[in-house]
Amino acid sequence: MSRTVYVNGQYVPEEDAKISVFDRGFLFADGVYEVTSVLGGKLIDFAAHATRLERSLGELQMESPVAKDELLEIHRELVRANDITDGLIYLQITRGAADRDFAFPENATPTIVLFTQSKPGLANSPxxxxxxxxxxxxxxxxxxxxxxxxxxxxxxxxxxxxxxxxxxxxxxxxxxxxxxxxxxxxxxxxxxxxxxxxxxxxxxxxxxxxxxxxxxxxxxxxxxxxxxxxxxxxxxxxxxxxxxxxxxxxxxxxxxxxxxxxxxxxxxxxxxxxxxxxxxxxxx
Known part of the structure; x- marks a missing residue:
């Protein structure tokens, strides 16, 4: 069974997840990310991760395509959809797709991707x-x-x-x-x-x-x-x-x-x- 991932407003099977070859995250590493742990089906330190995400975006003159409350719900839905008890949720936001140019594009729509990794017993690492x-x-x-x-x-x-x-x-x-x-x-x-x-x-x-x-x-x-x-x-x-x-x-x-x-x-x-x-x- 494949994972459900989140890509630009949609929950899709991982094999159907697609972003543009012109995405600046791919071309320039022009993006930021966060990793939130899940223990017992709950998110650890989510608010602090969301706050740091906002700071990272601000330092790169980018805006989040989703509000903080919506971001929390996306995390929770991915935990539910993928039946994650212990694991990780990775979030990446890039400046979006635009014709290749070192200068920041003026009207690109940010790309947002989230996916999970199941890690049973994450807190009990040998x-x-x-x-x-x-x-x-x-x-x-x-x-x-x-x-x-x-x-x-x-x-x-x-x-x-x-x-x-x-x-x-x-x-x-x-x-x-x-x-x-x-x-x-x-x-x-x-x-x-x-x-x-x-x-x-x-x-x-x-x-x-x-x-x-x-x-x-x-x-x-x-x-x-x-x-x-x-x-x-x-x-x-x-x-x-x-x-x-x-x-x-x-x-x-x-x-x-x-x-x-x-x-x-x-x-x-x-x-x-x-x-x-x-x-x-x-x-x-």
Missing amino acids: AAQTGIKVISIEDQRWGRRDIKTVQLLYPSMGKMMAKAAGADDAWMVEDGHVTEGTSNNAYIVKGNTIITRHLGNEILHGITRAAVLAFAREAQMKVEERAFTIDEALQADEAFITSASSFVMPVVEIDGTGIGNGEPGSVAQRLREIYLDESLKKAV
Whole structure:
């Protein structure tokens, strides 16, 4: 049975979904996206994802083809139509189809596409119990990483570099400091302090990041938002990442060197527990 996807106002079987070959998302990566997790049939952090979507669109001088309330209903309908208990919903909005020209077209109609991925047991990933391994690579992305655009080629290359090295992911480094993972925000823990890169154009303003840091502060954990180096990370007591699809995931090895005792740390484990518990209470 094929999935039902949403394309420009219509729910269609995935094999019938079509967009123009002149769509600027295809020609220029001229578009943005969001990923919302589904747990127990409900959407996690939807409002925050919708707000970030509006910001990304605004930074690219684009408008959403649907209102926020309608967007929520589209998400819910896709969960229902595809019988998603645990999984992900991907949303992409591009500037639309127009004859190829580097200049933005004046009258193009935005393209909107949503589709689901079923991920049974998403919150119970075995990796959360064992931790993941990362390598460090040079950050060669464009400068506006705070905009969640569909231009993901270098992060994909980073994932492949990690795979070739026998690792799970890569942490990107710019001017000697870690920016973020290929599809996640990066953290280290030293003593009782959680350290993660400060917000700016250099990193994505992670929705899970914001929630986890808020929960950490509520739990009386100390948080420092500043840049850190790989050397500092290697001397940390523990490390972890956050993202909409992995929630809070311990990192146990960087560039072949074990972090702390080489096992998932107590701070990461506790934050994962808090995040899942609290997010499920607020899920829609």
